[in-house]
Amino acid sequence: MTTTLCGAYVRPDRIAVLDAMDEWAGARHAVHVVFVPWDPDGLDHVFDQLLPEVWNAGRVPLLTWEPYTPTPDSTPPDIAARIAEGAYDDYLDAWAERLRGWLAGPDGALGTADDRRCFLRPGHEMNGDWYPWAPAGGNTTPEEYVAMWRRVHDRMDDLPAERLQWVWCVNHVDVGSHTAEACYPGDEFVDWVGLDGFNWGTSQEWSGWASPAAVFDEMLDRLDALAAKPVCVPEVASSSVTAAGHDPSRKAAWIRDAFDYLDDRVALRCWFNEDKETDWAAFDGARGTESPDGAVPHWRYAAYRDATTDIENRAVADETAFVGDAAFRGE
Template sequence: MVRRSPFGRPVPQLRIRRPRILLLTVLALALVSALGFVAAGSDDSGGGAGAGPFPSLFPSLAPRPAPTGTAVAQVDRKAVVHPDGLLFGVSTPKGPNQAETDEVAAAAGERPTVQEYFVKWNEEFDPDTVERSYELGAVPLLTWEPWAGGDQNVDQPQYALRRITSGAHDGYLTRFAQGVKAQGQPVVLRFAHEMNADWYPWAQGRNGNRAGDYVAAWRHVHDLFRDEGVTNVVWFWCPDAVGDSEADPAGYYPGHDYVDWIGTDAYSTGDESAERTLQATYDALTAIADKPIFIGETSVKPGEHRTDWTSELFVWLRSHPKVIGFCWFQHNKEGRGRYDWRFTTSADSQRAFSTGLATQRLADWPLRAAS
């Protein structure tokens, strides 16, 4: 389980089809191996300095841009809540970003259909970011953090949960809600994630937060959006994966009428399998509610288990159909990562990811609702 410290107009793209990209990947890998450009071995390579956001293992596979002038698809909220296929999400340092998305798509063999990014409560709603996500062919997943940021600065009493419930931030919340409503497209809103851990200001015990305060704050925010007539939000409740110090998430659940997705953030820092990382939390979540499950953040620390863990993740996903999607945390130490979480740090881990992703029944863009 990770102990992270808190930290301080593209055109639409067509989805890459698997057979072509897998064939190209194999041919490219064989070619560069023969020329000696890909070193055999270690899964701890970590990428090279100055290589940009992701190592360019397969630069020739960058997807071609779609023709200009393609209209951005209007997506039905129901198709986000219950998609007809697995959602492949990604969080990148500058995301939603055209170049970063193209690199992920080239390495993964598929374009992501979810783009996750982070917004603090000293930042206003930005409709351009939502539009950019849709132009890239992905639903925006906005992780909305009630604090002003700052590395390890969890003492921010101005954002105490009781202040949120009391209406101290209603002016900001109203502006944000009106912005989401005016933008029109569905937005997945992940409010105050990992609340059952202790490293954020909204954790129980921080800033005077008491048992029950989190649920009350969530309901207050949800109800304010409802009163503003906002109908295009997908409410995503996302505790941290159950571990040694994380509390049982059940006590933080806002209630069935207040949540559309449930899920978790789950990283491996040494687990041999994804099942070991995810299964206990999956069991806890399904005991709480019968809701679509989305893995809000996931990855595996570089090391001897990285390739096997990555491969096993996709086996685990296929055997758990309640899980409708996942978001890979494509960040390194220079970004938001405690470790280099990118699946592109070596040829082995990249191959495990793209091969595993190709086994999934992925959602097409624009999204359609499950029948």
Template sequence: MRFSKLWSLFAILVVAFGVMLAGIQPANAAQSKPAKPVSPKPGATAPAAPQLSSARLRFGAVTNGGPLSTSEITEVANLAGEVPSIELYYKDFAQPIPIAELNAVRSRGALSLVTWEPWTWGGAPVNQPAYSLDRVTAGDFDAHITQWGNGLRDWGYPVMLRFAHEMNGNWYPWAEGVNGNEAGDYVAAWRHVHDVVAATGATNVQWVWAPNVPYWGSTPLSGLYPGSAYVDIVGLDGYNWGTSQSWSVWTSPQDLFGQGLSELRTLAPGKQILITETASSELGGSKADWNTVLVSYLNAQPDVTGFVWFHLNKEVDWRINSSPASASALAAALAARR
């Protein structure tokens, strides 16, 4: 037993001495033998960066940070498998023309869809008497409108201007029936703003008239359409809220947009149509399936030229990547429609 213990002690000392010697290395030992570079496998290539698509049905997006948040636009492009060819963003009546945003969008080869809202952010959500429609028509904001017209004219490149959207609802101060607005006021205000901008010579502006999808109790579109001479593109905003709200149910793309598309075609025959805002909740059904059906359904409509995804986590998580399945399905649907 004693010899066995001595032998064990000797073995431990030998191991410890070996470890000590292994640890005594020059400070730059790691650098003295650089790792052998790993050669790529024959035929392997790095994944291609997302590009703009040439598909007839254009894909667009709106993000929280807008066009100046390059990282958010890059995220959307990576999720969708293509660079958005339409970028939607918002400006109120207190903000100057967004030249920096216009240039950022153009640098990516995309087209700006500027939502121009006749109110001020941070005010009351509906009651802003200073921005009632009759004040717009009376010319109270002509200096500001002219400034925008001059700026857009001087900028010189194509831009889509979506003025006072979702006017058939009751949640904005430019809707009829709220904020002191009466029947006929919306069309009068739209035509006035259009004419003031047109007088500056801003022929590069395309006017986008975009109601919300009609719903029970919404203002009829027939009394809100300014006329073909005042509108270049008709749009439609629609969301599948699923069961995220007490009043909402899961709604297919066909049921969501069918009636609105039919009404737009009646009101504005021959005009191109854009789905100017859309997205789906995850609650109440399969968002992945909804995304697939949405792209297929819209792609089958010859007069629908694009759609804009609302990539924000707002009332619910509307983002493309609210789940991995949602993101994968949208990318696959977009790739299939090319």
């Protein structure tokens, strides 16, 4: 049986929170989701600080590589077309060289015992309308998005799949006139297919409470039909906001239901553990079903701990297998 890998998004400057979350849950988060823009001046930060911190904490980074150059305001609306045409090849080559060196580990040689691993998620949620690399969000087409992905992949296609896994990740619903399927680069350019999905509750004017099945069913079925690839959910979370106000107990029930649902269908799922648009966090957020105390000075949801421990208990006894070769490839 495939063991579901557990991961989380926590801001890199709060990595101590993820360590505390592991200790509280009694189980390892094997994957740490991080976000970086396309910034030529940021290579040292990514490869000398960010990725080493994640790896040295005992986790595999899931690097969400956002084609902001380097900020949303400075990114041209036709960024996907420009990348596809080669305008950023120098940056891609420099980035690939740094990634190659990081994956090789301290001895600088790939294929040895100190090699590292990374999931790479470029240009995510391209079937929405909030990113400039998305056809509905910028001045681009699905064909140009596909060409962008393939060009990026081709600049580093010598990196072994045992060390680098490519994650093509959509939003759980199409927003705009372009489907997720229209932006699929092809099986030879993708290792994992993924989707991000949230229960916004009534935290937004446009949102309502949605069960895990309502959030994920349709797109999971579409991904299964699109490609015979392992499936992941790099971002999942729930608000606690209901029509009657905040209801942590209802969010706790959603967490239990979501993990039961996802762990039957995906090989990797990562909780979005930062309060951002609403109270997404399951640990160290604005509220929970357990309040801060002398033992654990954080708000937390016991349902999250219980579900994560269940996954750990279903893994084999050797802890390294939880992030081992087969799990890394989604097998």
